[in-house]
Amino acid sequence: MSRAMRRHPAVAKPPKRGGGLPRTLPRTAPAKAKRGGILSWRPRWITDIISELRKVLWPSRQDTIHLTIVVLIVSVAIGAALGGIDEGFAWLVQHALLR
Numbered sequence: 001m002s003r004a005m006r007r008h009p010a011v012a013k014p015p016k017r018g019g020g021l022p023r024t025l026p027r028t029a030p031a032k033a034k035r036g037g038i039l040s041w042r043p044r045w046i047t048d049i050i051s052e053l054r055k056v057l058w059p060s061r062q063d064t065i066h067l068t069i070v071v072l073i074v075s076v077a078i079g080a081a082l083g084g085i086d087e088g089f090a091w092l093v094q095h096a097l098l099r
Helices: 002-009 044-055 061-097
Strands: none
Touching: none
16 A cells, blocks of 8 residues: 555545535555565565665765765855854954953
């Protein structure tokens, strides 16, 4: 059973006469898939995580290197800017307020 079906179970159509609210269909127990192997004991959520990670489009090595360089440059620039602002306020407090 997919996640979408677990989140939004099928809804029965209301009867034509008398209206009324739609009722959800009775849920049947999901069929257990036979999984063999050494790791058949793992919980369902771990299996879901693994299946989702297989769907991910991972960046290439070159993209990863370029984005890492961008992150480092931006981090150094913001760190220098914040350090400059801190030094400016320290100078201002030292020379203007503590005289």
